[in-house]
Amino acid sequence: MTIDEAAGPRREPPAMAPDDARGMMSQRDIVAFLASHGVQTLEEWRPGEPVLYVIEDPLRTDTAHYRDLPRRLRPSFARLDNPDRIDPSARAVDKDGVWTQIFEIVNESGGRVDYYAIDPDTHAVTFVRSSATKRDKAYPYVAQGNLLFRTKDELLPKS
Numbered sequence: 001m002t003i004d005e006a007a008g009p010r011r012e013p014p015a016m017a018p019d020d021a022r023g024m025m026s027q028r029d030i031v032a033f034l035a036s037h038g039v040q041t042l043e044e045w046r047p048g049e050p051v052l053y054v055i056e057d058p059l060r061t062d063t064a065h066y067r068d069l070p071r072r073l074r075p076s077f078a079r080l081d082n083p084d085r086i087d088p089s090a091r092a093v094d095k096d097g098v099w100t101q102i103f104e105i106v107n108e109s110g111g112r113v114d115y116y117a118i119d120p121d122t123h124a125v126t127f128v129r130s131s132a133t134k135r136d137k138a139y140p141y142v143a144q145g146n147l148l149f150r151t152k153d154e155l156l157p158k159s
Helices: 027-036
Strands: 051-054 077-080 085-093 099-106 112-118 125-132 141-144 148-150
Touching (some): 027 051
Antiparallel strands (some): 051 148, 077 112, 085 099, 099 141, 112 125
């Protein structure tokens, strides 16, 4: 008897609504997608330089910040047009147990932030929304260094 025979008949997974299961890419998939398109990690920021910030998985759950959007339109990453300052603040262990640099991103002037989603099936990048988000030094964006990238605007649809 083979392992397949011992396991019994194969069952097909239940049919899912379009927004279920692969309704969005994981954080790891987004980073791999950007790397496969030649988008470079930020490493060192230059004033006036826009950046891409991969949005962490916990912020895209059904109970978190983007819950008002269908899963396929929950942002994969944000493009910060002109942050006021990006400072390395500390190092921390990420969820995979790897030490990573942590950056504080200050956007006091309320520079434009565009949000994009990546379709997990077609890999098409879709503009989701834009805002002028203010984040001051008392309440900055906090991002792991491995989630910050240089922009590659030819990859991004115009808003």
